[in-house]
Amino acid sequence: MHQFKVHRIGPEIEISGFDLSFTNSSLFMVISAILIMLLLLFGTREKRLIPSKIQLMSEILYNFISKMISDTAGKKAKPYFSFVFSLFIFILFCNMVGMLPYSFTVTSHIIVTLTFAIFIFIGVTILGFIIHGFKYLKIFVPSGVPMVLLPIISIIEIISYLSRPISLSVRLFANMMAGHTMLKVFGGFVISLGIIGGWLPLTFSVALTGLEILVAFLQAYVFAILTCIYLNDALNLHH
Amino acid sequence: MKKLTIVLIISTFYCGNIFAAEAGMPQLDPKYWASQAFWLIIIFSTIYLLIDKVFIPKIKGNIDTRENKIRKDLEEAKIFREEAEKKLIIYKKLIQTASQESKKIVSDSSQKLNEDIQNKKNEIQNQIDKELKSAENEIMKFKKDSFDKVGKISEDIVTEVIKDIFGEDGNKSKISATVNEILKKENVKV
Structure with missing residues (x-):
């Protein structure tokens, strides 16, 4: 599992007992960020009426996220457009x-996905309480449920609400890790089976690479759309 | 087939040994958690701020400009089309009136031409009639004159003949009456 190892690059930085050194993880975050900036920079450099290819890409991305937000969270979610856009594009580029x-x-x-998920969870919860006050607790009491079942349902709702950051973070993390591990395993088979037997796992490897690229996009999309859904719960309380 | 299976099993063990050497999940090692979270927050915040303040307004502006331009162009095109349709109607009307007028002019001019031709014809006919009449008159006059002359000559000849035969002048009035009578008869015959 060498590919998942984090190691320090450059000097050790320690602030109040935490090791905040620049690592290869940070390096690839920076690389992703630079690639995003380059795409958006070249995508918005020209203001052509008939867009160039790269301009079209940024505009398609914009329209894609815009449609996703308006479909899932409605018009009220407009102020959070930039956040969802950044989230989607950052996760997409990191995956890719x-x-x-x-x-x-x-x-x-x-830890990376959990940071995102906890931030979203806390942000959405605060937002819900700011907009609806204590009425936001209604989210745990679905309407139209018989009184007998209400305590059980409420407990289930609370558990499901609290497990949101875990499910959100583990989904992305596990998908990415499993995909890369699988690629690694099949790659290992190619080497160990040599030139005679290695072709079958190699074929699998190629197919899996295509699948992984799909998963990379899909998980970024799922992460963004779940964020939108959570935002929708906080903005439009209709349970 | 059996060989392949054996190779697969052996290789699996071999690979398992390779993986065993680096077993364990580095993800669960908390050594660099703080660092990862820290750098993630810094880098993501930077991206978010840049996207929110710079890129989103730019892209949005671009898309809005295009939509406005398209809407404006469509509206303009609509106005132009309406104008064109109006002009077409006016043009058609113009053509209609023009064709009517031209028809009228053609019919008028042909009528006038006919009238003119008729007038000229009449005039010429009148003139011809007049000339004919005068010619006839002249002919008549000539005829009469010639008759008169013939009468006189006949009278003279008769007088001369009578003189030659009888040796004396005949009754002049009687001769002229007889000659006239004969001439009249001849004239009727002619």
């Missing part, structure tokens, strides 16, 4: 950069 050989997949680390 991770697909390159010898690179590091930032999102295959639970």
Whole structure:
């Protein structure tokens, strides 16, 4: 599992007992960020009426996220557009950069996805309380449920609400890690079976690489759309 | 087939040994958790701020400009089309009136031409009639004159003949009456 190892690059930085050194994980975050900036920079450099290819890409991305937000969270979620856009594009680029050989997949680390998920969870909860006050607790009391079942349902709802950050983070992390591990295993088979038997796992490897690219996109999309759904719960309380 | 299976099993063990050497999940090692979270927050915040303040307004502006331009162009095109349709109607009307007028002019001019031709014809006919009449008159006059002359000559000849035969002048009035009578008879015959 060498590909998931984090190691320090450059000097050791320690602030109040925490080791905050620049690592290869940070390096690949920076690389992803630079790639995003380059795409958006070239995508918005020209203001052509008939867009160039790269301009079209940024506009398609914009329209894609815009449609996703308006479909799932409605018009009230407009102020959070930039956040969802950044989230989607950052996770997408981290996943895609991770697909390159010898690179590091930032999102295959639970701490990264958990940071995102906890931030979203706390943010959405605060937002819900700011907008609806204590009525936001109604989210745990679905309407139209018989009184007898209400305590059980409420408990289930509370558990499901609290497990949101875990499910959100583990989904992305496990998908990325499992995909890369599988690629690694099949790659190992290719080497060990040699030139005679290695073709079958190699074929699998190629197919899996395609699948992994799909998963990389899909998981970024799922992460973004779940964020939208949580935002929708906080913005439009209709349970 | 059996060989392949054996190779597969052996290789699996071999690979298992390779993986065993680096077993364990580095993800669960908390040594660099703080660092990863820290750098993630810094880098993601930077991206978020840049996207929110710079890129999203730019892309949005671009898309809005295009939509406005398209809407404006469509509206303009609509106005132009309406104008064109109006002009077409006016043009058609113009053509209609023009064709009517031209028909009228053609019919008028042909009528006038006919009238003119008729007038000229009449005039010429009148003139011809007049000339004919005068010619006839002249002919009549000539005829009369010639008759008169013939009468006189006949009278003279008769007088001369009578003189030659009888040796004396005949009754002049009687001769002229007889000659006239004969001439009249001849004239009727002619």
